[in-house]
Amino acid sequence: MDATLISIGLDPLTAKITSMVIISVIVLLAFVTIGGILTLVERRISGFMQSRLGPNRVGPQGALQWVADGVKLILKEDLIPEGADRKLFRIAPYFCLVGIFGTMVVFPWGKGVIVADLNVGLFYFISITALVVFGVLMAGWSSNNKWSLLGGMRAAAQIVSYEIPVGMSLLVPILISGTLSMGGIMASQGWLPWEWMVFKSPFAVLSFIIFFIGSLAEANRTPFDLPEAESELVSGYCTEYSGFRYAVFFLSEWANLFVLGGLTTSVFLGGGNLPGALEGFTILSVLVYLAKVAVVIFVVIWLRWTLPRFRIDQLMSLSWKYLLPGAFIAFLGQAAYMLLTQHTPIVQSIIAVLMFLVFVFVLIRFGLKVRVSINEQRIPVNSPASNVS
Amino acid sequence: MGAYFQNIKDGFTTAFEGMSISFATMFVRKETVQYPEVDISSNATIAEKYKGSLMGMPENYRGILDVDLSLCTACQICQKACPIDCIVIDNIKCDKTKLSDGDGSPVLNRFTQKEALKTRTVTRFDINAAKCMYCGLCEKACPTSAIRHTNQFEMNRESQEELILRFVSDDVKATAEKRASEIEAEAAAKKAAKAKKAQEEKAKEKGAEE
Ligand code: SF4
Numbered sequence A: 001m002d003a004t005l006i007s008i009g010l011d012p013l014t015a016k017i018t019s020m021v022i023i024s025v026i027v028l029l030a031f032v033t034i035g036g037i038l039t040l041v042e043r044r045i046s047g048f049m050q051s052r053l054g055p056n057r058v059g060p061q062g063a064l065q066w067v068a069d070g071v072k073l074i075l076k077e078d079l080i081p082e083g084a085d086r087k088l089f090r091i092a093p094y095f096c097l098v099g100i101f102g103t104m105v106v107f108p109w110g111k112g113v114i115v116a117d118l119n120v121g122l123f124y125f126i127s128i129t130a131l132v133v134f135g136v137l138m139a140g141w142s143s144n145n146k147w148s149l150l151g152g153m154r155a156a157a158q159i160v161s162y163e164i165p166v167g168m169s170l171l172v173p174i175l176i177s178g179t180l181s182m183g184g185i186m187a188s189q190g191w192l193p194w195e196w197m198v199f200k201s202p203f204a205v206l207s208f209i210i211f212f213i214g215s216l217a218e219a220n221r222t223p224f225d226l227p228e229a230e231s232e233l234v235s236g237y238c239t240e241y242s243g244f245r246y247a248v249f250f251l252s253e254w255a256n257l258f259v260l261g262g263l264t265t266s267v268f269l270g271g272g273n274l275p276g277a278l279e280g281f282t283i284l285s286v287l288v289y290l291a292k293v294a295v296v297i298f299v300v301i302w303l304r305w306t307l308p309r310f311r312i313d314q315l316m317s318l319s320w321k322y323l324l325p326g327a328f329i330a331f332l333g334q335a336a337y338m339l340l341t342q343h344t345p346i347v348q349s350i351i352a353v354l355m356f357l358v359f360v361f362v363l364i365r366f367g368l369k370v371r372v373s374i375n376e377q378r379i380p381v382n383s384p385a386s387n388v389s
Numbered sequence B: 001m002g003a004y005f006q007n008i009k010d011g012f013t014t015a016f017e018g019m020s021i022s023f024a025t026m027f028v029r030k031e032t033v034q035y036p037e038v039d040i041s042s043n044a045t046i047a048e049k050y051k052g053s054l055m056g057m058p059e060n061y062r063g064i065l066d067v068d069l070s071l072c073t074a075c076q077i078c079q080k081a082c083p084i085d086c087i088v089i090d091n092i093k094c095d096k097t098k099l100s101d102g103d104g105s106p107v108l109n110r111f112t113q114k115e116a117l118k119t120r121t122v123t124r125f126d127i128n129a130a131k132c133m134y135c136g137l138c139e140k141a142c143p144t145s146a147i148r149h150t151n152q153f154e155m156n157r158e159s160q161e162e163l164i165l166r167f168v169s170d171d172v173k174a175t176a177e178k179r180a181s182e183i184e185a186e187a188a189a190k191k192a193a194k195a196k197k198a199q200e201e202k203a204k205e206k207g208a209e210e
């Protein structure tokens, strides 16, 4: 990009800045689109899971609903409550946005498709998302509203406590791949399921589970959406927000969902790796990656519409009493495991395949259970058939 | 310590169970009635387009009122029973008839168990569905069960005026009025004849006395 700009007669510095601006605008737009579409996807899926249809009036099958919502939010008046700390109030949403948007730098969209493959990519990822805490806390504090303050405090407590198990559990993939760079972690995995990070050892499975639960909590997703618990806190830290600023919060929340899926995929689920024969098809690699991200996002949405919300003390005890010891066990166990099987890669592969088979077994059990549920739910509610049983 | 591991196990098994149920629901038909497209004015029309398992309201649902004028004796009891005066009835004399239902058996007054007799007929029977609170008091009071709730609730109209249910059409009203005036004329004629007869008899009696 720089080169093309220089060739049309710009000096190197201007060319660099212009290309940076262009790229970030493109990424930002992509981000907005992803966040918007995810709101729609979530609403449709939640509808299906509750035997409803969800929004399906705006555009074919409701495909343009998110545009309508966005336009509506932007056209609304941007209110600032009396007694609010105006500066903090105004700036808070952008902290959330930047925290999520910043991860795009190290987002491995596919093999070789990454803005900057920093050698501390994962570390950068974890630390930049911590900016969200600032945004949430600032929003809660500056709103001059008790619900907002409680929501902000809860969010801070929650994110800080869950960051520890998440960080600890990410040590396992780092141990296995021996690198902190996102590209390196992805390259250390293969395209076959048992070459993925998650199936590499029993401890990797454990760390994956802890990481997944922890990042759900970090992303404020149900069952851990205490900062916004509607039934208790109206809308938590964004109670007082309206208009464009609210849209920014909203967007970063859903974009966070995508980031969560992306991180899980690239660290644990093999990223955009392709079979050797297809090496080099970048587009295909991106598609594989996005498909995996979509599956993870689906699971997250699915969890949200299945499980009820935790209580605040349960939330804290889950983090400190269950996830944290688990993460320690996973880390130490993985280290010991690697020492023991260091010279016998064949044992490692056998264990990986075994882990995958266990997963398949669980999946089959799940499928059978789903079939039973479907048959049960097929019985109509208001008909003679339902009265018989 | 046992409880600790039990908690972990419970956490996973219950999530497993719950997720299987919500996943299954995705593949079961949806219960949403797409309202303006699906005509919900009767159970039969709902069934045409709608594929979910909710089939209309139960039989004892208190929906929009309906009046079977062939059973109504124009007694106005329902009008008086209504706490918010949303029924308006005008009535007029008619031929004395015994009410009978479809297969010809006589209709009994629900309270007195006597055969219901119709001496008057309605020329106006309006129910303001916008005002009605669906309390069911009119239905309870009606001696012949002419007024009753249907199980329909669809009452979406453009204006309040359209929400007034008029059960007597102008034609029926005109015929009823015509018949009433005939009856009146007949009655008047009968009366006149009777009076004349009485006079004649009086005259006769007088004549006989003299
Ligand atoms: S249902 Fe109640 S409110 Fe409605 S007409 Fe009958 S008595 Fe009146």
Ligand code: SF4
Pocket (backbone or CB within 6 Å): B067, B071, B072, B073, B074, B075, B076, B077, B078, B079, B089, B141, B142, B143, B144, B145, B146, B147
């Ligand atoms: S109470 Fe029944 S019979 Fe009497 S006027 Fe009302 S509907 Fe007719």
